[in-house]
Amino acid sequence: MKTKKITKGTLITLILIFAVLIATVILENTINANSILFTVIRKGAVYSLVAVSMNLLNGFTGLFSLGQAGFMLLGAYAYAILTIPDGVRDSVYYLFRGSSFHFSTVGFFEGILGSEGAAGFVSLILGVLIAIIVAGLVAALFAFLIGLPVLRLKSDYLAIATLGFAEILRAIFQWDKLGKVTNGANALRGYPTFSDFNITNEKGIVVLRLSSVVPLIIAGLCIFVIVLLINSSYGRAFKAVRDDEIAAEAMGINLAKHKSLSFCISSFFAGVGGALFAMFASTVQAKTFTSALTYEIFLIVVIGGIGSITGSCIASFFYIACSEWWLRFLDNTQYIGDYQIPLFRNGFRMVVFSVVIMIIVLFFRNGIFGHKELADIIDRKKKKKPGETAAADSSEKESTQEGETI
Amino acid sequence: MSNNILHVENITMQFGGVIAVNGLNLDIPEGKIVALIGPNGAGKTTAFNCITGVYEPTNGLVEFNGKAIVRNHPHGKMKKNYKGQDGDKYHGTIVANTTDVITKGGIARTFQNIRLWKTMTVFENVLLAKHMKAKQNVFSAIFRLNKKEEARMREETMKLLEEQGLDKFKDEIATSLPYGLQRRLEIARALATEPKLLMLDEPAAGMNPQETQELADFIKEIRDKYNLTIFLIEHHMDLVMKISDYIYVIDFGTEIAQGVPSEIQSNQKVIDAYLGVAEDE
Numbered sequence: 001m002k003t004k005k006i007t008k009g010t011l012i013t014l015i016l017i018f019a020v021l022i023a024t025v026i027l028e029n030t031i032n033a034n035s036i037l038f039t040v041i042r043k044g045a046v047y048s049l050v051a052v053s054m055n056l057l058n059g060f061t062g063l064f065s066l067g068q069a070g071f072m073l074l075g076a077y078a079y080a081i082l083t084i085p086d087g088v089r090d091s092v093y094y095l096f097r098g099s100s101f102h103f104s105t106v107g108f109f110e111g112i113l114g115s116e117g118a119a120g121f122v123s124l125i126l127g128v129l130i131a132i133i134v135a136g137l138v139a140a141l142f143a144f145l146i147g148l149p150v151l152r153l154k155s156d157y158l159a160i161a162t163l164g165f166a167e168i169l170r171a172i173f174q175w176d177k178l179g180k181v182t183n184g185a186n187a188l189r190g191y192p193t194f195s196d197f198n199i200t201n202e203k204g205i206v207v208l209r210l211s212s213v214v215p216l217i218i219a220g221l222c223i224f225v226i227v228l229l230i231n232s233s234y235g236r237a238f239k240a241v242r243d244d245e246i247a248a249e250a251m252g253i254n255l256a257k258h259k260s261l262s263f264c265i266s267s268f269f270a271g272v273g274g275a276l277f278a279m280f281a282s283t284v285q286a287k288t289f290t291s292a293l294t295y296e297i298f299l300i301v302v303i304g305g306i307g308s309i310t311g312s313c314i315a316s317f318f319y320i321a322c323s324e325w326w327l328r329f330l331d332n333t334q335y336i337g338d339y340q341i342p343l344f345r346n347g348f349r350m351v352v353f354s355v356v357i358m359i360i361v362l363f364f365r366n367g368i369f370g371h372k373e374l375a376d377i378i379d380r381k382k383k384k385k386p387g388e389t390a391a392a393d394s395s396e397k398e399s400t401q402e403g404e405t406i
Numbered sequence: 407m408s409n410n411i412l413h414v415e416n417i418t419m420q421f422g423g424v425i426a427v428n429g430l431n432l433d434i435p436e437g438k439i440v441a442l443i444g445p446n447g448a449g450k451t452t453a454f455n456c457i458t459g460v461y462e463p464t465n466g467l468v469e470f471n472g473k474a475i476v477r478n479h480p481h482g483k484m485k486k487n488y489k490g491q492d493g494d495k496y497h498g499t500i501v502a503n504t505t506d507v508i509t510k511g512g513i514a515r516t517f518q519n520i521r522l523w524k525t526m527t528v529f530e531n532v533l534l535a536k537h538m539k540a541k542q543n544v545f546s547a548i549f550r551l552n553k554k555e556e557a558r559m560r561e562e563t564m565k566l567l568e569e570q571g572l573d574k575f576k577d578e579i580a581t582s583l584p585y586g587l588q589r590r591l592e593i594a595r596a597l598a599t600e601p602k603l604l605m606l607d608e609p610a611a612g613m614n615p616q617e618t619q620e621l622a623d624f625i626k627e628i629r630d631k632y633n634l635t636i637f638l639i640e641h642h643m644d645l646v647m648k649i650s651d652y653i654y655v656i657d658f659g660t661e662i663a664q665g666v667p668s669e670i671q672s673n674q675k676v677i678d679a680y681l682g683v684a685e686d687e
Contacts, residue, residue: 225548232547233556236534240523247521250458252509252538252599261544307525371525 009375013310021216028209036325038212042194043324044317046276049219051300051312052226053269058298059307059371060230061262062242063151064159066294070166071267073289074142075135075274077173080188080284081181082131088190095186096179105130106192121199128192132218132275139271140264142169147263151256163291173286187283194279215276222269227309229265238262303360307371315368327352411436411603411635412513417456417466418490419449419659420480426452427463428659429491434603439629439636441650443643443670445679449659450639451518454607458515459505465490470603475508477501510538514601516592518608518639522580528591529576533563535598563598569631570594586617590624597632604628606638610645618642622649647671655679 024041031037050068057063082105084092093099106127113119150161172178174185182188194211201207229235237258240248249255278284300319304311330349334341360367369377414432418425427449434440442450456463459476464484468476479496480488503511523531536559542552550556567573572591575583580591589609596604609625610618622645629636640646646653647667655663655670657679663670670676 228550229544229548232550233534233537233540233542233552233559234544234547236526236530237537239526240534243523243525244521246460246505247517247523249505250460250509250515250517250521251535251595252506253534254504254506254538256504265544 007379009378013375024213028212040321041212042215042280044320045215045219048313048316050273051297051316052223053266055301055312057266061238064155065162066159067162067166068270069289069293070169071139071270072274074139075271076278076284078135078138079131079275079278080191083191100180135275136268136271140268143264143267147260151259170286187285189283193282305367305369308369310374311369409436413469415467416492417463420464438651441646441653442639444656448656459503459508462502474501512602514596514599515605520588524581527577531580532595532598535595603635610642
């Protein structure tokens with residue numbers, strides 16, 4: 001059996017990921033844990049998973065879907081409903097006089113293993129994991145059902161249909177009649193969040209902070225599975241459907257089956273992403289899952305490069321860092337000496353952001369990576385060393401041409 | 407006729423009020439090279455599309471290896487508007503297969519305008535044609551539980567590429583190959599589906615005489631090597647006359663002649679269709 005050779009680029013990428021994980025753990029336990037850096041890491045991890053799941057559909061299968069927020073909503077609600085502890089459930093649902101659902105995965109495992117110390121931590125992990133997987137499955141199930149009629153549509157029409165689906169879902173989850181399940185338009189809270197993964201001693205003082213590395217690990221594992229999928233025979237089939245549907249069908253690829261498969265898998269991970277988003281935000285409310293959320297994620301996919309997994313990941317951290325951190329100063333009045341800089345006021349950040357995005361879309365249509373991965377780029381640089389600038393130039397030209405045809 | 411691998415009966419394809427193919431009958435004997443020719447717009451590619459399931463013909467029957475793969479009669483809206491013949495001959499069960507099912511059954515095709523997967527390498531293009539027959543499911547594929555099958559698929563692909571002389575381009579992006587090689591790759595990809603009947607839609611389009619000559623030899627060679635039956639559409643008359651065992655000529659969707667190459671060459675109807683007829687005679 002032939003084993004595939006691991007290239008240097010792949011190795012370097014893996015080492016980088018590992019280094020980021022270790023650095024996160026170290027930083028979180030040494031510097032101020034309330035730093036905005038950790039918000040960026042957590043939110044970035046969640047967004048990169050959702051962006052990669054969207055990339056799987058839009059970039060690798062060529063199905064232009066804008067339903068990501070809807071599937072995140074399903075995932076987030078499924079997670080929250082499954083994990084709110086029985087003790088606080090009635091207080092969360094007080095407007096509807098209690099929930100019609102009395103089960104919590106964490107509670108279930110605590111019932112078996114016990115809720116104290118290490119056993120409590122294990123049951124927390126198991127409960128959360130099960131809830132996350134169920135969240136993904138719920139989203140995938142809905143995707144399957146929606147996909148039956150909707151996946152016959154092409155490009156823009158598919159986008160409109162999925163966008164509509166997400167909006168309808170948001171309205172349904174705010175419906176009073178479902179209050180006993182969804183808590184109507186009110187927030188769900190009290191379920192385990194990332195900070196519950198910090199290890200505390202008996203007195204309740206945090207010994208080891210893991211709250212930022214946990215989302216990185218979960219999102220990383222999911223993205224790894226997506227990468228495995230893309231490099232498998234099915235991933236190639238998805239790309240064939242994207243490149244030329246008619247040829248794909250003529251070569252025996254069942255279009256309906258493969259499109260539905262891609263849609264379900266993408267939605268599964270969007271659902272998982274929704275669950276992580278719920279853990280990040282610590283409250284779930286249907287009104288946060290607007291189409292604006294989908295656009296944000298779509299933007300990340302475009303910035304990173306449609307068809308590049310590493311591109312989506314890096315772009316999401318970059319995007320979140322910009323919007324949450326680096327461009328924050330634009331929202332406050334600033335002074336140079338005594339001179340107040342004009343335009344710097346609340347909301348100016350979004351104006352600057354929009355301009356940056358327009359520049360990217362107009363002049364860097366391929367995004368950061370085009371449809372290459374970080375590993376490819378590192379490998380290419382290595383090969384280029386003996387002064388093959390001409391070859392590099394021509395390959396760059398090729399990639400811009402490809403961008404234009406898209 | 408038991409040795410006809412493909413039997414096409416009364417295929418009619420009507421788009422709105424236009425009849426693109428009208429009551430076409432074809433019989434393709436096993437192991438032969440059969441050509442379908444006709445002037446531009448005669449309905450040749452439409453006939454191909456009806457056989458391979460891209461279109462659902464309005465009326466008619468297609469049998470492959472004695473089994474109906476397409477069977478339809480005018481129904482629904484078309485019932486009133488149908489202008490062809492034998493509108494009630496094929497009543498009963500409608501058989502409509504999608505292209506992938508027909509390909510799995512053993513009919514592979516190439517396209518008039520080359521349709522390779524443009525972001526994939528030569529190797530991947532051929533490898534993917536093996537996807538449909540693989541027994542893996544999505545979970546075993548993700549978690550690499552199908553290593554044996556994957557290795558076998560890769561081996562078969564490599565063997566095919568070597569046979570076709572494409573192995574030295576295996577890591578090139580498919581669309582970066584020269585035109586002639588892209589044609590050859592498309593045929594190799596079709597061969598990878600292990601077909602019994604290979605349908606070539608204008609394989610020599612855009613080729614110079616030298617390349618056309620090579621193609622003629624190539625088609626005969628693969629026919630013998632892989633035990634194929636070949637059905638092709640072509641405009642290069644010298645190629646058609648040289649390699650085909652039997653020729654069908656259609657014009658305006660209707661068959662105007664059929665026979666062995668020497669008969670077709672001297673057929674007045676065919677000459678008229680290609681060159682036009684003088685108004686007053």
